[in-house]
Amino acid sequence: MATAAAQRTARADGTAEADAAAHEALFDAAIAADERIEPRDWMPDAYRTTLIRQIAQHAHSEIIGMQPEANWITRAPSLRRKAILMAKIQDEAGHGLYLYSAAETLGTSRDELLDKLHAGRQKYSSIFNYPTLTWADVGAIGWLVDGAAITNQVPLCRCSYGPYGRAMVRICKEESFHQRQGYELLMALSQGTPEQHAMAQDAVDRWWWPSLMMFGPPDDESAHSAQSMAWKIKRHSNDELRQRFVDASVPQAESLGLTLPDPELRWNEERGHYDFGPIDWTEFWEVVKGNGPCNEQRMTQRRRAHDEGAWVREAAAAYAAKHKGATGAADGPARAAGGPSAQQAGESGKA
Ligand SMILES: [Fe+2]
Numbered sequence: 001m002a003t004a005a006a007q008r009t010a011r012a013d014g015t016a017e018a019d020a021a022a023h024e025a026l027f028d029a030a031i032a033a034d035e036r037i038e039p040r041d042w043m044p045d046a047y048r049t050t051l052i053r054q055i056a057q058h059a060h061s062e063i064i065g066m067q068p069e070a071n072w073i074t075r076a077p078s079l080r081r082k083a084i085l086m087a088k089i090q091d092e093a094g095h096g097l098y099l100y101s102a103a104e105t106l107g108t109s110r111d112e113l114l115d116k117l118h119a120g121r122q123k124y125s126s127i128f129n130y131p132t133l134t135w136a137d138v139g140a141i142g143w144l145v146d147g148a149a150i151t152n153q154v155p156l157c158r159c160s161y162g163p164y165g166r167a168m169v170r171i172c173k174e175e176s177f178h179q180r181q182g183y184e185l186l187m188a189l190s191q192g193t194p195e196q197h198a199m200a201q202d203a204v205d206r207w208w209w210p211s212l213m214m215f216g217p218p219d220d221e222s223a224h225s226a227q228s229m230a231w232k233i234k235r236h237s238n239d240e241l242r243q244r245f246v247d248a249s250v251p252q253a254e255s256l257g258l259t260l261p262d263p264e265l266r267w268n269e270e271r272g273h274y275d276f277g278p279i280d281w282t283e284f285w286e287v288v289k290g291n292g293p294c295n296e297q298r299m300t301q302r303r304r305a306h307d308e309g310a311w312v313r314e315a316a317a318a319y320a321a322k323h324k325g326a327t328g329a330a331d332g333p334a335r336a337a338g339g340p341s342a343q344q345a346g347e348s349g350k351a
């Protein structure tokens with residue numbers, strides 16, 4: 001795009017001796033003008049670090065989130081349900097890939113991010129530390145967990161960092177399919193036998209509160225919120241998004257013929273929103289600290305999957321090296337294949 005963003009890059013590159021204040025002023029002006037920051041633009045170190053942390057956590061959540069649902073692939077009740085579930089889980093793998101790629105444009109590598117995940121130094125969404133006990137959980141995850149994810153992610157399409165915002169556009173389209181399939185699955189169960197209805201209700205009872213926790217701690221306790229909003233990485237506060245999700249979910253629950261497990265949930269005419277009961281933040285922090293029902297299982301399985309995939313990475317690297325040798329092009333296919341070293345060499349100098 002030959003826009004002001006491109007001019008900004010040119011100006012920054014053309015004045016190598018320009019001090020940090022000049023760079024910062026250009027960056028601040030771009031943010032104020034709602035322009036996109038691109039990988040080669042100058043950016044404050046803290047902006048870069050915040051984005052790497054957020055995008056990495058998001059990417060990790062996509063791939064860890066495959067586990068609770070994959071638990072039900074072999075037990076899906078029909079071929080149709082199985083095909084839908086497999087498509088959804090494959091989408092989540094794809095979301096992980098887009099997001100790791102977006103993080104790589106900030107000068108880190110996928111290997112580095114995965115090492116940090118496996119060492120417990122980067123997090124993933126706590127929601128995936130809850131178990132999927134019945135088939136209805138697949139519906140509740142689609143309706144509530146993917147629904148909460150969409151509420152969070154639609155505003156991220158306008159994130160000030162270009163590669164992240166653009167990745168979110170496609171992700172959100174796929175997330176709405178995920179939400180619909182969960183809703184439709186729950187509708188079938190809710191209108192089925194009394195046992196099926198009870199199973200749907202039980203799943204909603206277990207997933208409702210953890211879904212509300214997905215928006216993160218209340219605004220006054222959220223460590224990074226204010227700065228992220230100033231940088232236009234985030235566009236709305238945690239509490240604002242949580243309220244939006246509650247307001248959307250209540251009528252949907254009514255259409256499903258299911259109840260939400262909160263006796264304090266009621267329409268507040270004055271506020272124009274639904275009031276809801278207090279969230280158990282002690283539970284939230286316990287799960288974040290690693291004491292949720294499935295934290296250990298998720299990480300063990302993730303590390304095993306990574307180890308078992310070592311031969312694929314080795315084969316891809318050997319193929320890329322062979323191809324590079326054959327063409328003699330130092331910046332050719334190996335770079336196109338997106339090897340972490342090529343990516344790092346291309347971007348790390350921009351930090
Ligand atoms: Fe996803």
Ligand SMILES: [Fe+2]
Pocket residue numbers: 092146149174175178
């Ligand atoms: Fe999803």
